[in-house]
Amino acid sequence: MSDLWALFIVALFAILAIFAFVRWLYPNRETHAITDDIFRRELRRHDQPKPIDNFVLSVSGEAAIARTSARDELIILRRVGDRYSLRVLPVSSLHIRPSKSETALVSIDDFTWPAMRFDMNDIQNFARANA
Amino acid sequence: MPENLPDINISSLAGPLYVVLILIEIVAIKLRGGGGSYEAKDASTSIFMGAGSAVIGGSLGFINIAVLIFVYNLAPVKLPFNVWTFVACFILWDFCYYWAHRYYHRCRWAWAAHVVHHSSQHYNLSTALRQTWTGLFTGALVLYLPLALLGFHPALIALCGGLNLIYQFWFHTEYIDKFPKWVEAVMNTPSHHCVHHANNPRYLDANYAGVFIIWDRLFGSFVPELASDPPRYGLVSDLGTFNPLRVFSHEYVGIFKDITKPGLTLVQRVLYVFAPPGWCHDGSRLSSQQIKQNYVAKHGKPKNNAGLPE
Ligand SMILES: [Zn+2]
Ligand SMILES: [Zn+2]
Numbered sequence: 001m002s003d004l005w006a007l008f009i010v011a012l013f014a015i016l017a018i019f020a021f022v023r024w025l026y027p028n029r030e031t032h033a034i035t036d037d038i039f040r041r042e043l044r045r046h047d048q049p050k051p052i053d054n055f056v057l058s059v060s061g062e063a064a065i066a067r068t069s070a071r072d073e074l075i076i077l078r079r080v081g082d083r084y085s086l087r088v089l090p091v092s093s094l095h096i097r098p099s100k101s102e103t104a105l106v107s108i109d110d111f112t113w114p115a116m117r118f119d120m121n122d123i124q125n126f127a128r129a130n131a
Numbered sequence: 132m133p134e135n136l137p138d139i140n141i142s143s144l145a146g147p148l149y150v151v152l153i154l155i156e157i158v159a160i161k162l163r164g165g166g167g168s169y170e171a172k173d174a175s176t177s178i179f180m181g182a183g184s185a186v187i188g189g190s191l192g193f194i195n196i197a198v199l200i201f202v203y204n205l206a207p208v209k210l211p212f213n214v215w216t217f218v219a220c221f222i223l224w225d226f227c228y229y230w231a232h233r234y235y236h237r238c239r240w241a242w243a244a245h246v247v248h249h250s251s252q253h254y255n256l257s258t259a260l261r262q263t264w265t266g267l268f269t270g271a272l273v274l275y276l277p278l279a280l281l282g283f284h285p286a287l288i289a290l291c292g293g294l295n296l297i298y299q300f301w302f303h304t305e306y307i308d309k310f311p312k313w314v315e316a317v318m319n320t321p322s323h324h325c326v327h328h329a330n331n332p333r334y335l336d337a338n339y340a341g342v343f344i345i346w347d348r349l350f351g352s353f354v355p356e357l358a359s360d361p362p363r364y365g366l367v368s369d370l371g372t373f374n375p376l377r378v379f380s381h382e383y384v385g386i387f388k389d390i391t392k393p394g395l396t397l398v399q400r401v402l403y404v405f406a407p408p409g410w411c412h413d414g415s416r417l418s419s420q421q422i423k424q425n426y427v428a429k430h431g432k433p434k435n436n437a438g439l440p441e
Pocket of ligand 2: 248259303324328
């Protein structure tokens with residue numbers, strides 16, 4: 001048992017070392033805010049070539065929500081590391097909670113998608129446009 | 132004799148080897164300027180999952196061994212430990228692994244454990260270490276019990292299992308392209324296993340093999356890697372986090388949410404636990420078969436329709 005914990009502690013050091021090494025050798029270049037081009041590229045990559053109208057960007061620029069031509073449909077794009085995760089969802093699955101300093105926390109009933117922070121006015125305008 | 136097998140914890144011996152090979156791959160990809168990709172948080176999550184799996188698997192491994200010994204004692208014939216029984220056990224263990232792995236993908240309860248291994252959008256050696264912490268609770272051990280009943284000693288079964296898993300480490304890489312045809316025909320390789328990690332519709336539920344790809348060819352689950360359909364790695368529903376606790380538990384949370392929905396029949400609740408992933412009572416999500424059918428409906432039947440419905 002103690003051997004296993006020793007192995008685990010050594011593994012934690014190995015993880016730290018590999019983390020630093022990978023970050024040094026392969027710095028994440030996907031650090032800018034999500035753009036229209038990125039959104040369209042990721043739609044193609046996820047085999048969802050849907051036309052999108054406009055999108056609202058999160059405070060960090062790492063998440064964006066777009067309307068599609070289908071009235072009840074939203075697409076959420078989120079940067080995870082150097083890759084992008086995408087969800088196509090009905091409008092009703094978006095939950096907006098007011099938060100500190102004029103922002104709102106937006107969540108989607110998905111345990112692996114922590115809430116995203118948006119500007120309160122931006123997300124309210126967006127939600128109104130979809131109402 | 133089997134009782135004299137050395138008491139070797141293979142996974143802890145292999146740990147340093149894994150780290151060295153990962154470092155070599157990281158540098159090799161950089162030097163070549165291609166042949167794979169690494170991202171710091173992704174690789175760290177993968178290795179953390181592997182370390183957790185080693186600790187939990189090592190702590191609870193005695194349960195597997197106890198069950199194997201119990202069944203072995205019921206075996207009418209006890210096989211000796213020699214080269215022939217080792218080779219036979221190794222091949223049969225791989226056969227059992229094929230069915231266990233197929234079960235991991237076709238039953239949501241087992242998928243909830245195995246999903247961890249498929250949750251990275253990268254495919255590199257660190258992905259191999261992204262292992263479940265709850266393998267014991269899938270009950271897949273039952274599929275290996277016939278080995279003990281045939282008279283293979285539990286220590287030999289455990290040794291073959293360890294060697295099999297070590298073999299499975301190296302082919303989690305995009306750095307190596309295809310091997311000569313005869314190798315690709317018999318052995319599991321990077322090209323075959325990258326298909327298994329891809330979420331392109333045609334690649335879903337394909338190439339379950341551990342060491343020998345022949346099981347997939349025999350039982351109809353083989354799909355070759357096609358240049359016309361480059362693999363896109365990860366789950367059908369991408370994860371939005373690297374948090375290991377969420378990576379490890381998300382499908383269990385999903386099952387819990389589903390079975391506690393109001394208004395379901397008992398059968399529907401049971402199906403939410405044991406039916407293939409994607410099953411639902413109201414058409415709100417898709418199984419892998421439906422994803423494949425939708426793909427063909429949307430794009431038409433491609434020239435090579437391997438992995439797609441007839
Ligand atoms: Zn799998
Ligand atoms: Zn794998």
